[in-house]
Amino acid sequence: MKNIIRSLIYDIFKSKMYLRVCLYLLLANIIIVIFMVKDNIGQDGESALLLADSPTTFTVFSVILMGIIVGKIVSGDFNDRVISYEISSGHSRLTLYLARGTLAVAFGTVVALIMGFVPIVICIFYGWGNTLDLGDVIARYMLCAFPFIRISAFMVCASFVIKNYYASLLSGLIINEVFSILYNTVDNTANYSMGMYNIKKLMSFAEWHIYNLEPSKGVVNYCSYVTEITPDLVINTILFSLGAAIVYLFVGYIFFRRDDLK
Amino acid sequence: MRLVEIVFIAIELLALIGLLIMAFKEPKYNMSRFRFLYLFPAFIALCFVMCAGFDADYIPLYIGGCVEIIALYSIRLIYKKMLIVCSMILVLVSTTLGIVSPNHNRPRIYDDFKEGFATMKAHYILDKEKGIDWDELYNKYEPDFKNADKNRDVVRSYQLWQAFCKEFYDGHVSYTVDKPDIMLKSFGADYGFSLVRLDDGRFVAINVEGCKNSFSIDEIENDRLEYERVKKDYIPDNLDDIRLTLKNEGIGNGTVITQINGKDITDYYKYLDYYMYQYPDKNNEEFYKPFYVAGLTEDGDGGYSLNLDTDQKDSSIEITYIDDNNQERTVSAPYLGAYAARLIDTFVRLDEGEFVSNLDWKSINDDTVLLRISGMIYDYKTYDGVDFDVVSNQIREEVLAYKEAGVKNIIIDLRANSGGSPYFVQAVAKIFAPKGEHLTYYSAKLNEKTATFERGEDGKYIKGEPSSYQGEDIWHDGKIILLVNAECVSAGDDMVYMMGDYPNVRVMGLTSSNSSCQAVTGIELSNGSLSFSAVPNLDEDGEIVIDTRTDHVGRTPFDEKIPMTLDVVDSIFNRGEDYLDDYVVDRF
Numbered sequence: 001m002k003n004i005i006r007s008l009i010y011d012i013f014k015s016k017m018y019l020r021v022c023l024y025l026l027l028a029n030i031i032i033v034i035f036m037v038k039d040n041i042g043q044d045g046e047s048a049l050l051l052a053d054s055p056t057t058f059t060v061f062s063v064i065l066m067g068i069i070v071g072k073i074v075s076g077d078f079n080d081r082v083i084s085y086e087i088s089s090g091h092s093r094l095t096l097y098l099a100r101g102t103l104a105v106a107f108g109t110v111v112a113l114i115m116g117f118v119p120i121v122i123c124i125f126y127g128w129g130n131t132l133d134l135g136d137v138i139a140r141y142m143l144c145a146f147p148f149i150r151i152s153a154f155m156v157c158a159s160f161v162i163k164n165y166y167a168s169l170l171s172g173l174i175i176n177e178v179f180s181i182l183y184n185t186v187d188n189t190a191n192y193s194m195g196m197y198n199i200k201k202l203m204s205f206a207e208w209h210i211y212n213l214e215p216s217k218g219v220v221n222y223c224s225y226v227t228e229i230t231p232d233l234v235i236n237t238i239l240f241s242l243g244a245a246i247v248y249l250f251v252g253y254i255f256f257r258r259d260d261l262k
Numbered sequence: 263m264r265l266v267e268i269v270f271i272a273i274e275l276l277a278l279i280g281l282l283i284m285a286f287k288e289p290k291y292n293m294s295r296f297r298f299l300y301l302f303p304a305f306i307a308l309c310f311v312m313c314a315g316f317d318a319d320y321i322p323l324y325i326g327g328c329v330e331i332i333a334l335y336s337i338r339l340i341y342k343k344m345l346i347v348c349s350m351i352l353v354l355v356s357t358t359l360g361i362v363s364p365n366h367n368r369p370r371i372y373d374d375f376k377e378g379f380a381t382m383k384a385h386y387i388l389d390k391e392k393g394i395d396w397d398e399l400y401n402k403y404e405p406d407f408k409n410a411d412k413n414r415d416v417v418r419s420y421q422l423w424q425a426f427c428k429e430f431y432d433g434h435v436s437y438t439v440d441k442p443d444i445m446l447k448s449f450g451a452d453y454g455f456s457l458v459r460l461d462d463g464r465f466v467a468i469n470v471e472g473c474k475n476s477f478s479i480d481e482i483e484n485d486r487l488e489y490e491r492v493k494k495d496y497i498p499d500n501l502d503d504i505r506l507t508l509k510n511e512g513i514g515n516g517t518v519i520t521q522i523n524g525k526d527i528t529d530y531y532k533y534l535d536y537y538m539y540q541y542p543d544k545n546n547e548e549f550y551k552p553f554y555v556a557g558l559t560e561d562g563d564g565g566y567s568l569n570l571d572t573d574q575k576d577s578s579i580e581i582t583y584i585d586d587n588n589q590e591r592t593v594s595a596p597y598l599g600a601y602a603a604r605l606i607d608t609f610v611r612l613d614e615g616e617f618v619s620n621l622d623w624k625s626i627n628d629d630t631v632l633l634r635i636s637g638m639i640y641d642y643k644t645y646d647g648v649d650f651d652v653v654s655n656q657i658r659e660e661v662l663a664y665k666e667a668g669v670k671n672i673i674i675d676l677r678a679n680s681g682g683s684p685y686f687v688q689a690v691a692k693i694f695a696p697k698g699e700h701l702t703y704y705s706a707k708l709n710e711k712t713a714t715f716e717r718g719e720d721g722k723y724i725k726g727e728p729s730s731y732q733g734e735d736i737w738h739d740g741k742i743i744l745l746v747n748a749e750c751v752s753a754g755d756d757m758v759y760m761m762g763d764y765p766n767v768r769v770m771g772l773t774s775s776n777s778s779c780q781a782v783t784g785i786e787l788s789n790g791s792l793s794f795s796a797v798p799n800l801d802e803d804g805e806i807v808i809d810t811r812t813d814h815v816g817r818t819p820f821d822e823k824i825p826m827t828l829d830v831v832d833s834i835f836n837r838g839e840d841y842l843d844d845y846v847v848d849r850f
Contacts, residue, residue, distance in 0.1 A: 161298050193316045210713050213781055214705050215729035219646040224713035254334045
């Protein structure tokens, strides 16, 4: 299994195309976030308001890139029948599945986290402000690693079932589009039932908006956000995410176990 | 059940049927490449949770969808078929639970109360001034909201919210719903009349069914509750036969009513748990109480309430009145429908101001003009700012033109003024204000971290910037009457407060203005919206301006109460005229 993992890692880093894709997506993320920060910068230069007002903004590129990584690691070898050859050469299906699955989940999560840090870094650069506590936001964001594990496990399961390289590559984009519609149409999307909903719950802050009537300025708006992390938020996020990830990976395996790989 | 739930259950069942067919065909055809279809029910269950949310009643469905995954193992065909049938049974069990379970799609009545209460406790700014004991309030209402939640009674929830809001005696504390049906069920039964108390103490019928220029259930004016659309659910089958009962018995607008069901009218005041609007001033509250009494219905426990049950269609009340021969008679007034529609119509006829646009003028006679100000709003561009020069310039030009034409008196009609920007008020007030600087209010200082207004050690809010304007005294030689009523609220109260003490201004109305001028905010709850006073306006001493205290005494100028007489009733409800314009003109 270690050799399989090593070869997969080598394959990823050797591929200049994928490195370029990652780089371009990172650049696109940076540029878009810079424009969004400039549009959303609050009074007194508080750019953290972007994160407060758009809790799922930073996941867009994270999930897209996660889909590309998982697709490359899992589905890339179905088309050229590498997996069939590996089975023929004596590797067990479990070994192959675990190698690809764990690498895809680990790599996808790390890449998604790095990508998602971009808005936070840019907001710090432009002036974080006092609206959101930076430490709390970073802690909440680090907790998003668990929903990312869940989402990447789902992508792994879907990749092993669909076995289509291009569909796997696009899975991140599809998930983003579907959930952006659901956020607007479904009530109460900040919960633990889905990985994306869990991320929204982690990055949503209880808020209070008020205004004051100031004779020199007129109506001046103020808002405060509660960023504290509660124990049940942490525990539920970890439990639901890891539990769902294990289920997805298990389902993917029992499908792959008897699959004829055609 | 919601449509989304029905759709997903149908898809799930169809998928399972498809799998069953596939299982039956498996011996004949090679179905191994379609194995992935056994994941389809689980995928549908996942989509169901995504789109409709997790619901405990659908756990059997979720399980039924997921157990099909077991079929991915090469188990025997008979077991696959049994699994599919089990899944179908589980889906049907879920469907049954969704239909019959009392917890299914439960309206979040209790959660709304907790959220609304917590928000008000944290951010309502007049709790000290109004003598609010939060713990007492919570203990009083929490059990009732819990009960309403258990019974899924959204009508009762609305009524409890109205009663809760009444505790504050603040015109800015209100709970609204966008479901007219709930309001129709919450303001009692219509027996064909409304009721008002004259200044001489007598109670008279007003807005009587069948009287010209009064509310008619046949043709509803001022239908803000969409009653016309749903009235067939409320009106009795024999409405046409009984509709004119009161009129036929000689009861019309202005008929003196002495008793209802053998009791004096004032005996019913104790049953008024809530109102449609808030009356912080106790005199205003006394004025409007009879309006609500006319809708009270027996509650089955020997008392009365404003709750309307649909099984009250056979009910009636005994009205004792003074007939044209000065004799006391009693008539049985039958139920005609939901009183809320007639009540709103009564408010509109009595309280709505001159029917012209905001900032429009109307010539009353050669000496007098009327300026209608129905809201302190000019347009969306100016609303959030302090610059209302466009308003000042407009008013100034018009006032100077009238002055040149020889007009001596201005009536500023502020009836049912719903408020808006205090800077708009200043822009108008300064035209008429005596020369010199006039201080209006101080803003309060805000804790920017928590976005809350905090009191200092002396218990008062901390003063911020003062607001003032320069008087132009353009109408120095003329007279002004501000025409107000209890629906003149918020920035409307501001104008009365600012202008009421000018030497050439008098404030008049059937009732005084509302006495609620702190700036307001609101929150959306799952079943309605709650609004409350949230931004203080302070005087020089740091005290809250205008709003009443625990004495319920209005704190805006009010120079003359226009008498509520039979002439007013006749003018408004029989002849459809604006009595107050004519009365006020003579008061110059």
